[in-house]
Amino acid sequence: MNELILEPAALSLREPVLLSPDRLNGVDAIAAYLRCTNDAVYYARRIGSLPIRRLGRKGELYAFKSELDAAQKADSTLPEKWREGSLSAPS
Secondary structure, three states, X not given: OOOOEOOHHXXXXXXXXXXXXXXXXXXXXXXXXXXXXXXXXXXXXXXXXXXXXXXXXXXXXXXXXXXXXXXXXXXXXXXXXHOXXXXXXXX
């Protein structure tokens, strides 16, 4: 059963937000999942080599395990914007 987790942004709206169990919140969680350093996560996001997103202006990073796995295994399972050869990675 999915667990209800509130994000800071949702607290101000007073509406609960259901987070995916596939989601990794924060650079520490992403680095632990990828077994790399925090600096490597920041670098991968900056150059666009992995599908890592930024939440709001504070800069908290998040990623989805399934997308990170797909990025390491096969480009065909990734969303179009992260496939090899695309002109620019999303910010």
